[in-house]
Amino acid sequence: MTTTSDFPLFEIFIRSNRGLDHKHVGSLHAKDYEQALEYARDCYTRRSEGVSIWVVKSSDIVASQEEDAVSFYDPMDDKPYRHASYYKLPEAVNNM
Amino acid sequence: MNGARQKLLDFVIAQADDAMVLGQRLSEWCSNAPYLEEDLALTNVALDYVGRAKMFYEYASKLEAGKRSADDIAFLRDGRDFRNLLIMELPIGDFAFSMARQFLVDVFNLEYMALLQQSSDAEVAAIAGKAVKESRYHLRRSHEWVLRLGDGTEESHARMQKGLDELWGYIDELFVNTDAEVALIKEGVAIDRALLRDSWSNQVEAVLQEATLSKPGVEWTVTGGRQGIHTEHFGHMLAEMQFLQRAYPGLEW
Numbered sequence: 001m002t003t004t005s006d007f008p009l010f011e012i013f014i015r016s017n018r019g020l021d022h023k024h025v026g027s028l029h030a031k032d033y034e035q036a037l038e039y040a041r042d043c044y045t046r047r048s049e050g051v052s053i054w055v056v057k058s059s060d061i062v063a064s065q066e067e068d069a070v071s072f073y074d075p076m077d078d079k080p081y082r083h084a085s086y087y088k089l090p091e092a093v094n095n096m
Numbered sequence: 097m098n099g100a101r102q103k104l105l106d107f108v109i110a111q112a113d114d115a116m117v118l119g120q121r122l123s124e125w126c127s128n129a130p131y132l133e134e135d136l137a138l139t140n141v142a143l144d145y146v147g148r149a150k151m152f153y154e155y156a157s158k159l160e161a162g163k164r165s166a167d168d169i170a171f172l173r174d175g176r177d178f179r180n181l182l183i184m185e186l187p188i189g190d191f192a193f194s195m196a197r198q199f200l201v202d203v204f205n206l207e208y209m210a211l212l213q214q215s216s217d218a219e220v221a222a223i224a225g226k227a228v229k230e231s232r233y234h235l236r237r238s239h240e241w242v243l244r245l246g247d248g249t250e251e252s253h254a255r256m257q258k259g260l261d262e263l264w265g266y267i268d269e270l271f272v273n274t275d276a277e278v279a280l281i282k283e284g285v286a287i288d289r290a291l292l293r294d295s296w297s298n299q300v301e302a303v304l305q306e307a308t309l310s311k312p313g314v315e316w317t318v319t320g321g322r323q324g325i326h327t328e329h330f331g332h333m334l335a336e337m338q339f340l341q342r343a344y345p346g347l348e349w
Contacts, residue, residue, distance in 0.1 A: 007131070028133050031244070038237060042137035 009058040010036040012043075014050035022054050030055075097160075100283075103276040104217065105159045106179070107286055109169065110274065110322060111223075112152030113180035116170055118201065119145030120337045124188050137237065141198070144230040151223045158219075171341035175331050176324040183266035185321070185330045189259065192245050192252065196259035198238035203299050204270050206231040207292055216284035239303060246307025257309055264312035269319040270296075 007029040013022035025044050030036035036055040045053070064072060080086045097105070122142035129135035153166035164172075183201065188194045209231055212224035245252040271289045273281065280286035304311055320326070340347060 029131065030133060034240070038240075039133040039137060041233075042140050043133060046136075046140065 007031060010040075010055045011058050011061060012036075012040045013054040013056070014040075014044055015052040015054075016050050017048070019050075022052065025049070027058060100279075101159060103279050104285065105156055106274070106276040107280055108152050108156045108159065108220070110179040110276075111220075112149045112156060112169070113178050114184050115145045115152065116149035117178070117180040117333070118184040119143070119149055120333060121184065121186075121188055122194070122198075125194065130191055141230075141234055141237070144234070148223065148227050148230070151226070155219050155223070167341065171338045175326050175334055178321075178324065178326065178330070178334075180321050181266070181269050182318060182321040182327055183263060183269065185327060185333060186263070186266070187329050187333075189262070190255055192255035193259035193262065195238055195241040195245065196256060196263055198234065199242045199303070200260075200263060200267065200300065201270075202231055202235035202238045203296055204292065206235050207295060208287060208289070211287045211292075214284075215286070220285060242303055242309070243307045246304070246309040253308065256307070260304070260309060261312045261314060264314040265316045265318055268317040269321060272319060272322070274322050 009027050010030055010033075011027050012025050014025045015022045028036065028039050028043055030039050033055055037053060040053045040055055044050070076082070119142050122138060122145060125135065125138045126142070127135065129138050149170065150166060153169050156169055157164060157166045183197060186197065206228065209224045209228040213221050213228060215221040215224060242256065245256040247253070248256075271293045273286075273289050277286045277289070281288050301311055
């Protein structure tokens with residue numbers, strides 16, 4: 001391999017035989033999408049793990065950052081009413 | 097063993113040897129490929145070929161009524177008893193050479209195995225049915241590598257062209273039928289190799305053109321693998337391939 005810009009990183013998602021959604025399984029380097037798809041087949045479906053593959057350039061993924069955690073997630077801590085378990089069911093619908 | 101059965105056995109062993117020897121050569125790339133992803137992909141192809149060889153050897157063993165096991169046939173024969181085509185046994189060379197070989201062989205194999213699925217011999221047809229799926233993927237890969245390297249950098253182009261030039265003299269042998277095959281073609285067991293030549297040439301030349309490569313102007317041609325006359329590289333390859341069974345006869349994993 002020469003440089004990583006020649007061989008960008010791709011994230012691989014596989015849908016298993018009975019699965020409904022594609023799950024992230026790992027990443028690999030390839031020259032382009034076509035080659036990434038083939039390498040994904042060879043690296044991640046050798047043991048019949050899946051029937052469908054998605055490849056996405058890692059650089060196209062926008063991820064939340066560690067320092068966002070406080071503003072992203074902490075405000076949810078004091079809002080228990082957003083959970084169904086917060087509510088008591090009336091007797092009449094107890095068997096819902 | 098009667099004559100017809102012997103011919104079938106010869107044919108099956110030649111098929112097995114082609115797959116075994118190419119699989120062994122490809123396996124030499126294991127841990128030596130240009131990068132990890134390609135290493136895995138290449139060894140997957142190697143395993144496809146070893147698996148194909150195993151099926152043919154097992155069928156050969158059955159035709160011999162178990163006189164020799166599949167392992168015996170693969171690992172205890174000497175070079176002169178192997179019947180593989182010479183192109184399969186050439187050393188791996190550089191990556192471009194190996195990909196050029198895969199491409200030239202894959203174009204042949206895909207069409208050959210597709211036809212062999214119609215063999216009147218059920219076992220041969222079944223093995224071909226599995227092989228054709230593998231070969232379709234093999235060709236997809238090797239085709240792309242020929243384009244990538246041929247139409248790549250100055251160095252990759254030169255290496256791919258050199259690989260093709262060195263391999264071209266071994267191509268004729270792909271299309272030569274053995275005496276056993278001639279007899280088996282009449283019975284609908286084997287496929288007439290000679291009939292595949294035009295289609296092979298058209299496909300290969302179209303890809304070479306797209307890859308900005310030239311059709312080699314090689315004048316020489318060599319055959320002999322089907323008669324057990326091999327290149328000087330073959331004995332060294334066998335020494336490595338057969339070492340374990342020779343040193344520890346009957347050893348199993």
